[in-house]
Amino acid sequence: MGRLIRPILLILSLAVGSLLVPQRAAAAPEDLAAGLALIAKDSFNDTIAGIDAIARSGAAHSAALVEALQDRRLLIDTANKKVFYRDAAGAVRDAQSNEIVAAPPADLSAVRLNNRVRGVANAALGTLSLMNPDPARRIQAAQAVMKSRDPAALPVLDAALAAEKMPNVKAELQLAWAAVTFSKADVPLEKRLQAVAYLQEAGTRDAVSILRSLPADAAAPLREAANKAVSSIEQRLALWGYLQNIWYGISLGSVLLIAAIGLAITFGVMGVINMAHGEMVMLGAYTTFVVQEIIRSNAPGLFDYSLALAIPLAFLVAGGIGVAIERGVIRHLYGRPLETLLATWGISLILQQAVRTAFGPTNREVGTPQFMSGAMEIGGLVITWNRLYIVIFAGLIFVGLLLALRYTPLGLHMRAVTQNRRMASSMGIRTGRVDALTFGLGSGIAGLAGVALSQIDNVSPNLGQSYIIDSFLVVVFGGVGNLWGTLIGALSIGMANKLLEPYAGAVLGKIILLVAIIVFIQKRPRGLFALKGRAVET
Amino acid sequence: MITRALLADDRTGRWFLAIVLGLAVIVPILHLAVPETSAFHISTATLALLGKYLCFALLALSLDLVWGYCGILSLGHGAFFALGGYAMGMYLMRQIGSRGVYANPILPDFMVFLNWKELPWYWYGFENAWFAFLMVMAVPGLLAFVFGWFAFRSRVTGVYLSIITQALTYALMLAFFRNDMGFGGNNGLTDFKDILGFPVQANATRAALFAASALALALGYLVARAIVASRLGKVLVSIRDAESRTRFLGYRVEHYKTFIFTVSAIMAGIAGALYVPQVGIINPSEFLPANSIEVVIWVAVGGRGTLAGAALGAVLVNFAKTTFTTGFLAPYWLFALGALFVVVTIWLPKGILGKFNDLWERWRPSPAEKSAPKPEPMPQLAE
Numbered sequence: 001m002g003r004l005i006r007p008i009l010l011i012l013s014l015a016v017g018s019l020l021v022p023q024r025a026a027a028a029p030e031d032l033a034a035g036l037a038l039i040a041k042d043s044f045n046d047t048i049a050g051i052d053a054i055a056r057s058g059a060a061h062s063a064a065l066v067e068a069l070q071d072r073r074l075l076i077d078t079a080n081k082k083v084f085y086r087d088a089a090g091a092v093r094d095a096q097s098n099e100i101v102a103a104p105p106a107d108l109s110a111v112r113l114n115n116r117v118r119g120v121a122n123a124a125l126g127t128l129s130l131m132n133p134d135p136a137r138r139i140q141a142a143q144a145v146m147k148s149r150d151p152a153a154l155p156v157l158d159a160a161l162a163a164e165k166m167p168n169v170k171a172e173l174q175l176a177w178a179a180v181t182f183s184k185a186d187v188p189l190e191k192r193l194q195a196v197a198y199l200q201e202a203g204t205r206d207a208v209s210i211l212r213s214l215p216a217d218a219a220a221p222l223r224e225a226a227n228k229a230v231s232s233i234e235q236r237l238a239l240w241g242y243l244q245n246i247w248y249g250i251s252l253g254s255v256l257l258i259a260a261i262g263l264a265i266t267f268g269v270m271g272v273i274n275m276a277h278g279e280m281v282m283l284g285a286y287t288t289f290v291v292q293e294i295i296r297s298n299a300p301g302l303f304d305y306s307l308a309l310a311i312p313l314a315f316l317v318a319g320g321i322g323v324a325i326e327r328g329v330i331r332h333l334y335g336r337p338l339e340t341l342l343a344t345w346g347i348s349l350i351l352q353q354a355v356r357t358a359f360g361p362t363n364r365e366v367g368t369p370q371f372m373s374g375a376m377e378i379g380g381l382v383i384t385w386n387r388l389y390i391v392i393f394a395g396l397i398f399v400g401l402l403l404a405l406r407y408t409p410l411g412l413h414m415r416a417v418t419q420n421r422r423m424a425s426s427m428g429i430r431t432g433r434v435d436a437l438t439f440g441l442g443s444g445i446a447g448l449a450g451v452a453l454s455q456i457d458n459v460s461p462n463l464g465q466s467y468i469i470d471s472f473l474v475v476v477f478g479g480v481g482n483l484w485g486t487l488i489g490a491l492s493i494g495m496a497n498k499l500l501e502p503y504a505g506a507v508l509g510k511i512i513l514l515v516a517i518i519v520f521i522q523k524r525p526r527g528l529f530a531l532k533g534r535a536v537e538t
Numbered sequence: 539m540i541t542r543a544l545l546a547d548d549r550t551g552r553w554f555l556a557i558v559l560g561l562a563v564i565v566p567i568l569h570l571a572v573p574e575t576s577a578f579h580i581s582t583a584t585l586a587l588l589g590k591y592l593c594f595a596l597l598a599l600s601l602d603l604v605w606g607y608c609g610i611l612s613l614g615h616g617a618f619f620a621l622g623g624y625a626m627g628m629y630l631m632r633q634i635g636s637r638g639v640y641a642n643p644i645l646p647d648f649m650v651f652l653n654w655k656e657l658p659w660y661w662y663g664f665e666n667a668w669f670a671f672l673m674v675m676a677v678p679g680l681l682a683f684v685f686g687w688f689a690f691r692s693r694v695t696g697v698y699l700s701i702i703t704q705a706l707t708y709a710l711m712l713a714f715f716r717n718d719m720g721f722g723g724n725n726g727l728t729d730f731k732d733i734l735g736f737p738v739q740a741n742a743t744r745a746a747l748f749a750a751s752a753l754a755l756a757l758g759y760l761v762a763r764a765i766v767a768s769r770l771g772k773v774l775v776s777i778r779d780a781e782s783r784t785r786f787l788g789y790r791v792e793h794y795k796t797f798i799f800t801v802s803a804i805m806a807g808i809a810g811a812l813y814v815p816q817v818g819i820i821n822p823s824e825f826l827p828a829n830s831i832e833v834v835i836w837v838a839v840g841g842r843g844t845l846a847g848a849a850l851g852a853v854l855v856n857f858a859k860t861t862f863t864t865g866f867l868a869p870y871w872l873f874a875l876g877a878l879f880v881v882v883t884i885w886l887p888k889g890i891l892g893k894f895n896d897l898w899e900r901w902r903p904s905p906a907e908k909s910a911p912k913p914e915p916m917p918q919l920a921e
Contacts, residue, residue, distance in 0.1 A: 338696070341611070342835060342879050342882075346880040347876060347879075349876035353870075356872075469827060473705060507715070518685075518705055521698060525692050526698070
């Protein structure tokens, strides 16, 4: 009996309530009073019945009452069997009349809750909020209904759907309606098929789990439709998952690119093995940290611009140290690449320890500016802003470097010295200066990489070490002396890594990749895009 | 006989062997026979430390063989060392038997802990000491042979080779860190009890292990010396100094390189195997690329292409490391090590022993020296 009456009453109350808001309070005052009386008894079963009664009373403050119940703000005056609640502002109101009580009774106790009560309250609140004037709340309510799939909400949903104007809210309501309708056995078949269509269109994992929940004795056409919908959704989800992996691959590839491209300059153009390259990246990250610390303590309002400030500074710091290293050490070791490797390894140890001494061995926190936090969704694809910015940043650095090598005097000199050092020197190019500047440029770019990596990785003295092997592999894989090779190398290694991960796991995927690169080097000992001709043998 | 022939014109080698063999006798005696109250007594900790140095010296010797004489800068020799160590560790694990925490007679503790039901196939045979000792040499040797065969045949040289050897040890490190590999994952292999029936922790066993390390070092030196003094050794040096020219003269460069790389890896494996029972643990951090690079600096400090110098460098650098890292100087160790890398490569390209030999020759050009092979000239790495 109650099962039938309740929806009817709900429709009635809502139909009236939604048309004429002021009259809502008067819709079914007896329900409100009955509900409150039940709650005043403070037994779980009565509370549940009370919540239902309040929900169908249509009183304007019924949502506030259920919310108060959830937050343990619904209070009982046990002596007089009267119910009060404390509103969000802290004032005590009479639950029946919704008026502020100036002098509340002394011994008010909160209504007791258990999980069953909470569940019913949640569902009731979901239903009640479906008509909330705030669209965000309506969406929330629709999602709550979709989760609970409470059949009692169906009439309210119908009413809410009819009244809804905003398309995005309407979509959510429709989905909730589909979820409830699909699960309800006594709804006509065509409506349930319609629900399947809606769910299929939504195409989320929730929709799959709803479609899967169909009991085995459901009508054959419905079961068939549901199965079809599930497979279609799963196909779509797999496609999105695949796209997501590709995005992860691009993202990792751009990180590798950003870490390796400075190395491509020093290693590729100059033939210098700079094992301290990773430490230049680390210095860039620490520069970002220092800039942010200064901004935090002096001008917190400028925090969003901290990266814009850190970028040139990191370039200068890392580049300056790079020039110093080149003039101090590497200059003496030209033509002895293996010795250069050892000496720069020594420098990397010194730099690491210096940073450890200055900043401590633990991770330092680098903040993310407002505009770079959060994520956006395209279909089933989630793209975090910081990753997107890093991809863009990597692309800018790459293009900038290409242009610099091609169109600036320094780029011209660099290429000249690379091709024929003695001839360039005879033409009046100061090769020593070009070497120093080239090394500085490579190191400075490593510093820029540090700014980017500080956004996604731990800023610790070991930051550089974790990238150095990968960076070398990228450069060697792509081919020395060719920036395009580095780009392709970084992207393909990043992509291969992320596409292997779902099948092999992160560590095994990495191992497979390393072995694959080792094997690849056997096939093409000088990388994808090898320099040809005499330059190779020198 | 052969030894005498080998050492006839190797003054440094005679000194080196005399010192190493002397240590093999004297140190165990000082440890076992001299009472603890005496100033000459060597404590257990010192003995273990000295044993460790000797293993490192053998590792450095093996690297010097490929780097100093053939110009192959391997940044992955730590991997061969660790593989030898793991083979030994597996033998020692099987010797624990039912004395482990879970008292499983077959499975090592970590496998019981991971709920493994039976021994993986690659653990078969390791309860047998001879099989394990064979594997100590076979596993690193085979890996080096296969790796070297492919790399040298495709003429991967110089820096490229260094980087892929580094990638090799890195990949192995990641692999051994995984629990499903069946090598104890993160924790590695430890809690050893017996070796060849003797308790690992006993003083006499430790002394014997030390003597064995010294003997292995001496033997390793003789083998290396025999190789570099032979005609084959001359070809190796010529490959180091002018690879293309050697190839054009008709030598199969890749065969020589693969041979020396494999021999060197086997020596490194033996060093690792002797290292493990003395320190009592082997874990994947031995595969760290940084460790392998550190071996290179031992060789560079002592003197590249001098064999004895490499061993000397290993002992000196590790002695410095112990001194630095156990005192108030600890935070400065990396500064010192880093500076060492820079200083040695720029100002001491021949290392300590090379410098010493140079000075010796300048001041005392004795007739005996004339017939001796000159200290190998430092390569102007032809690439």
